Amino acid sequence: MPLSEFDRLLITATQGGLPLVPQPYAEIAAHLGVSSERVRERLGQMVDEGLIRRIGAVPNHYRLGFTANGMSVWDVDDAQVDRLGEQIGALPGVSHCYRRPRHPGVWNYNLFAMLHGRNRAQVEAQAEQLRDLLGAACRGHEILYSTAILKKTGLRLAKPGGTAPAES
């Protein structure tokens, strides 16, 4: 279902964050020329529809002490990857888990699982758990540690009828 004009306006008005004023929805509504009730109602519907995953705080995990962040990548038997992926995703410590395409000759890994710890030893211990679970279905793996956040702005839709927005 494509975005309606109003949804697009609402997304572009809020994707950078909610106003830090006592009546944030009224402020957004004033910008959009609608009632605060309409803004609040539509945001609530977006949550119900899953178009909004959540409304809240996005922490910088490095600043919170989680300085070891590893993208673990695994070369898993295609016949078993979906079954095993479900099990990996359910392990504590795995924040995101996806099946992704291989790039023959460049990249053999088809299962991605993000691991987070206060140090690399914690991440390595989690990776051991994954390796045990995958067993013989796994032909190899690596952990790609992040060494810098180069950008973390989140989604930025272009404004309706306009050009791409400038980065803030």
Added chain:
Amino acid sequence: MLSPDELRMIDYLHGGFPLTERPYADVGAALGMDEAAVIATLERLLARGDLTRFGPLFQIERAGGLFVLAALSAPQDRFEQVTALVNALPEVAHNYRREHALNMWFVIGTESVQEAADVIDRIEASTGLKVHAFPKEREFFVELRLPLAADDCTEGSGHAVVGV
């Protein structure tokens, strides 16, 4: 270092921010703070970079859009230049440096598959580097609330969501 109150607020504000006329006052009532203190704390957390954002997290897939993970190998002596070229595109939502031959990993968020392909073409043209796309074929789990306050990942009262 974050104070216990700040950690508590980050944990409380994981999600479910009220859709009421005075949401910060409602949050304050739940946390035993006044509205102005809630707003001031959020301003401080954002200004210090402890929070990267506060507001709705959109799942553009639900409206036909997509997020695509992509990676490239930036030569060490051009790393900053390539970073600037990639980050200049508003469609690039996140970008991380990683220890690997593919040393730059970024996420492109667009409203259509075609737009994502166009963004990759633009990055290849501007950097002269091959971009490898890793669109998700299946999602097994997303979003973990990590323990905030404790020394160990398996303990603690508070939690925070980490994002890629």
